[in-house]
Amino acid sequence: MDDEREYMDFDVVIVGAGPSGLAAGCRLMQQANEAGTELSVCVLEKGAEVGAHILSGAVFEPRALDELFPDWEARKAPLTTPVSADDIYLLRDEENATRIPHLAAPKTMLNDGNYVISAGNLCRWLAEQAEELGVDVFPGFAAQEVLFGDDGEVQGILTGDMGVGHDGEPKDTYMPGMGIRGKYTLFAEGARGHLGKALIEHYALDADSDPQHYAIGIKELWDVPAEHHQPGRVVHTTGWPTEGHAHGGGFLYHGDNQQVMVGLILDLSYENPWVSPFDEMQRMKHHPVISEHLKGGTRVAYGARAIAKGGYNCLPKMAFPGGLLIGCDAGTLNFAKIKGLHTAMKSGMLAAESVFEALASGDEGGNTLSGHAERFEQSWVYEELYQARNFGPAIHKFGTLLGGAWNTLDQAIKGKLPTLHDRTADYAKLENKDRFEPIDYPKPDGVLSFDKASSVYLSNTNHDEDQPSHLRLKDPGVPIRVNLPMYAEPAQRYCPAGVYEVVEDQSGAPQFQINFQNCVHCKTCDIKDPEQNIVWVAPEGGGGPNYPNM
Structure with missing residues (x-):
């Protein structure tokens, strides 16, 4: 099949049309246009459209946007609230x-000067700016594999085959x-990007860092x-209902229109295998602090998405031969602020400057951008992550209240307390079910709380059923x-979309069933499976959720 492939060549390939990838594309073309040089840049997006797979709270700090497009108000950026x-x-x-x-x-939790936005709509607007600058944006193209050169350098990516049946054989289509x-190739897939994960392992980019830590945001x-x-x-809320089962907190933002x-962020370092993040979220909405805002609504x-929350201690090396990890593929979110859009954008802009500087000097590509680490360390995003x-x-070590006091x-003193570490991966924290009592979650009332099936329906998730499962064991x-x-079998509970079930066969023996059509691409299974047996890979391009205004 490889002989049938067509190839397209660009100066820079960007994998993922999220805030970091699109900011990188814009900054690359800004530099090229200012210098009067030709530059070809493409952005690949696995979603059916830009923004289809973007999910964030979101309260947005405009610092990076101010730098990228100082005239963003005149350009009608979707920051209206x-x-x-x-x-x-x-x-x-x-x-x-x-x-x-x-x-x-913690003063990082305060939001004066910020905006309540839809991250998906921000990305749709950024894609328009990128295309006006000359970037090629291709939605519906899922990067499936990394292309390596003879010397081990990254040379780009392969998109997934289309029209393959569930048995792995080609169909008529x-x-x-x-x-x-x-x-150069920039990987901007978001938290736990499957190619980013493979590159970190291949080049041992995390050899000197703590393991990345994650939360699930619903x-x-x-x-x-x-x-x-x-x-x-x-x-913002903390404490109940997750207190005692896990660490986490709720959010509720009034946007426009x-x-x-409303949502819950739950730390995936929890120990109790009976925890269900989805059900924690549903019962949280019944608290009067939250429910009063939803009356009559x-x-x-x-939707749901994993969040890379480890911050500074968990940053891998970003540069490797032929490319860079950027945004949440590298883990640049500042969890002290519960914000990652501004840091993702800035990391993409810094990567664009490193790549353009190399190409402008006559570099033919494929090298390790060794100067990028210094550029990153001299930026405000580094300072912000270091302080946080x-x-x-602190929360992992001391719990919600004492950890909150520490933070x-x-x-208040700009991160000058001694450095703390958590060197145990999230999946390794899960303990035997017999140590805990099963959690009896309330039944949904259909007014404030709902079941997984009706929730997945509202995510507009769709996958062709006759294709290989993208959730591999x-x-x-x-x-x-x-x-x-x-x-x-905790996958039945940590998955927020009902993908995994234990069912009985005709003889009454338990069987593991994967309903991959329900997958909202949150990546929680790839992170939390205690045996690290589930591997998330990209399905056919265009598959997955189609989020409106998320």
Whole structure:
């Protein structure tokens, strides 16, 4: 089949049309246009359209956007709702809460000067700016493999074949994937990108860093009555319901068009295999601090996505022969702020400057951009991540309350407390099911809380059923042989989309069933499976969720 492939050549290939990839494309072409030089840049996006797979809270800090497009207001960037109120609550139980004064909260949690936005709409706008500058943006193209040269350098990517049946054989509609070659390739796939993961392992880019840590973010979009809508209102919560089971916190943001964004971020370092992030999110909405904002509203969208939250301590080396990791593929999110859009954009801009400098000097590509590390270390994004390096480890080490107190002090003195580490990977934290009582989650009421099936429906997720599953098992026997007796097969609970089930065959024996059509591409299974037996790879281009305004 490889002989049938067509190849396209560019100066720079960018994998992923998220904020880092699109910012990189824009900055590359800005430099080329300023210098009067020719430069070919393409951005590949696995979603059916730009923004289809983008999910974030989101409260947006415009610092990087101010640098990239100082005239973003005139260009009609979708930043129309400035933060108008900012509340943080400790939920003590299902009824009671304490509002945390701003003086007692980490200052990184405060949002003066920020905007409530749709990250998907920001990316759609960035794609328009990129195309106006001369970038080729190709949605529906899923990068499946890395192209390596004879000397081990990255030379681009291969997109996935189309029209392959579930048995792996070509159908009548078969089309071989394309080779997209570049002098340099930037990987901007988001958290736990499957090619980024492979490159980190291949080049041992994380040899000197802590293992990356993750959370799962689950989000819903609600239309609410005008009398309950408070544009720009921001609410964050900690404590109940996750306290005792896991670390996490809720968010609720009033955006524009009478819409409210509500969600839960749950740390994937939890120990209790009975935890269900989806069900934690559903019961959180019943707390009066949250439910008062949703009265009379209608849920219109649902989605989930892993978040790379390890920060500074977990950053891998970003440069390798022929390319760079950028954005959440490298883990640049600042979890102390619960924000990663601005740092992702800045990391893409820095990468663009390193690549353009190399190409402008006559570099023919394929080299390690050794100067990029210094460029990154001299940037504000490095300073920001360094100051916040203790945020996650403090909560892991001391718990929500004491860890929060540590972080409040540490952020007040700009990260000058001693450096803490968490060197245990999230999947390795899971413990035997017999150490814990099963959690009896409330049944959904269909008003505030819902089941997984109706939620996945609102994500507009679609995969051709007659294609190979993109959720691969290294050993198909592990789920029943190991995970079921040890952990009650936790994939049934940590997956927020009902992809994994344990069912009985005709003889009554348990079988592991993968409903890959439901997958919302959150990557939680790839991260949390205790045996690291599940491997997420890209399905056919265009498959997956199609998020509106998320």
